[in-house]
Amino acid sequence: MERRNDPCAAAEVPPPAEEVAHDLLWARDLRSSLRCAGALLALLVLIDGAAGTLTDLRALLWFTLAALLFLVLCPTRIAAGEGWLTARGPLGTRRVRTDRLVSVRCLDGVGQRLVLRDTLGARLEIDPRVLVASPALWHRLDEDARVSALRGSLVCGETALRRVSERIDRETALTVFKVSGLD
Template sequence: MRHADDPRDDAVRALAHQPSEVAYDHLWAADLRSSIHCSAVLLSLLLVIDWVAGSCTLWRGALWAALAVVFFLVLFPPRVAAGEGWLASRGLLRERRIHTGHLVSVRCLDGVGQRLVLRDTFGGRLEIDPRVLIANPPLWHRLNEDAHVSANRGSLTCGTITLLRLSQRIDRETARTVFKVSGLE
């Protein structure tokens, strides 16, 4: 028989109220460094070319710096995170978040840069690069589990084939990585 002030009850309550684990894009910092480096190289090259040509002035230097800042803003990678029931992508100015347990559609847009477009029942819309999911298995795992919840609820009406293709692609990439690391490739 337990007493009302049993310390085990506190431990159980503490475990029950812990938030689920959040998965992050672990390559985001490297992508951010790359965008900074590319912008710095562009600025350096423009200033060196201008200096060698003998036309470097303060105004032209400011123009090249502004161009490098715009280039950085274009290259700035969104930070993707996922938890139980949600997926978020945070850019420089705002965060977009969808409820992955209430997905309505998942589409893959092909083009120069492939994008995965997710929509939820609350009107939320999120675009992410599928390579982020491929490079981060915990993010894919969270999205895949919640997509199954959506499918079981009947809210996911469009996109099960897209998710299946993405799952197969992730499995291929994972197998290729395992073979490469083990020296079997």
């Protein structure tokens, strides 16, 4: 007896869902910014209340000041998938095509920033510490930057990426030494 092909068996298997890498420091940083804003609000209300000058208008002013502090301290949430990197903050979202990078620059100063630009004109700044703490994010960015370099669109930035890679390797080695007791 000849077996006939089952039409269900011939159906295509859907491709796996795209893996998205997220910033591992975001939740901790968000809690820290909430604690700072809350502590400021509590301190201002406590001092004003102890002085006997707390009114509804002053309480609103202190709340507004604490909310502004939270907005300043609120971290951006970084996520990456194949060909893109997104930064979501309280004031908006920025996205850059990492498989079409034109430049990657490292801005030194008080707070280091990695500036990514793509062929579509999009620009995104991220803290390199996010990449150091989130290996999946770094892996995604590194793979896509290599694609950009192979396509010839990455004009400048290989040095900046190499510096970040060396920093990540150094941090990983130090962590391995600490865990194994060889530090």
